[in-house]
Amino acid sequence: xxxxxxxxxxxxxxxxxxxxxxxxxxxxxxxxxxxxxxxxxxxxxxxxxxxxxxxxxxxxxxxxxxxxxxxxxxxxxxxxxxxxxxxxxxxxxxx
Numbered sequence: 001x002x003x004x005x006x007x008x009x010x011x012x013x014x015x016x017x018x019x020x021x022x023x024x025x026x027x028x029x030x031x032x033x034x035x036x037x038x039x040x041x042x043x044x045x046x047x048x049x050x051x052x053x054x055x056x057x058x059x060x061x062x063x064x065x066x067x068x069x070x071x072x073x074x075x076x077x078x079x080x081x082x083x084x085x086x087x088x089x090x091x092x093x094x095x
Contacts, residue, residue, distance in 0.1 A: 005079040009086060018094070025066045025086045034080055041073045 003011060012029050016022040048071040 005033055005037050006082050006086070008036075009083045013086075013090070027092050029050055029084050030087050034076075034084065036077050037079075041076065042070075044073055045071045047071070 016024045016029055
């Protein structure tokens with residue numbers, strides 16, 4: 001769905017949160033989302049480099065020309081703070 005950290009947290013909070021089949025706490029979901037984006041940020045640049053290959057034709061379907069996602073990502077401190085704030089707000093509403 002091309003969601004960022006906050007959007008992904010909101011989506012998973014609805015599908016994995018308390019009262020669902022997974023019944024995960026909001027804090028557990030927040031930690032999983034943060035871990036995913038930390039690892040994705042550290043390894044995104046690896047998806048932009050293609051291994052050496054023999055090009056027999058001028059056309060190649062695997063050239064990354066149409067992958068417009070940035071390969072050097074910013075730090076997600078602001079988004080992670082927003083997730084923490086959402087967790088606190090949702091916990092207070094549930095209490």
